[in-house]
Amino acid sequence: MLIASGKKRVVAHPDIWAAKYSKPKDAPMRFAGIPYSREHLESLGAAFELTREPVWLAENVVTTGEVVMDTDYERVESNLYVRRGDDYLPDPLADDQALFVKTSAGLVAVLAAPTAASSIPCARDSRSRASRGFMP
Numbered sequence: 001m002l003i004a005s006g007k008k009r010v011v012a013h014p015d016i017w018a019a020k021y022s023k024p025k026d027a028p029m030r031f032a033g034i035p036y037s038r039e040h041l042e043s044l045g046a047a048f049e050l051t052r053e054p055v056w057l058a059e060n061v062v063t064t065g066e067v068v069m070d071t072d073y074e075r076v077e078s079n080l081y082v083r084r085g086d087d088y089l090p091d092p093l094a095d096d097q098a099l100f101v102k103t104s105a106g107l108v109a110v111l112a113a114p115t116a117a118s119s120i121p122c123a124r125d126s127r128s129r130a131s132r133g134f135m136p
Contacts (some may be wrong), residue, residue, distance in 0.1 A: 006045050007047055010047060010048050012049070014050040018082045021082070028128070052112055060101060064100065066097070
């Protein structure tokens with residue numbers, strides 16, 4: 001897709017490049033991160049903008065930035081890990097993000113599949129942003 005479409009801006013959290021793994025029940029640990037190197041994707045036209053902060057993509061579209069899961073009922077799947085050296089540590093999913101889109105019907109959160117873990121924090125975050133006048 002990058003080859004066909006040319007240079008594209010890719011807004012993401014810096015942790016997208018972390019060595020991510022999953023450990024399915026009764027199966028060996030397996031790599032679950034991005035299967036291509038940053039350099040390879042950049043050679044195809046990806047222009048990465050790595051940030052933990054929200055980024056405006058259009059007048060009414062903004063990324064959530066890093067979403068903190070800080071309640072007892074929000075849990076990351078226990079089979080997800082990040083490799084740090086020789087250790088496999090629980091993945092905090094800091095790179096889990098969503099989009100907020102302001103529509104005539106109100107604020108809409110667009111959640112990707114991995115974002116299911118942070119849907120409640122995203123909802124809280126959108127309410128907080130709206131109350132602070134963050135949304136256009």
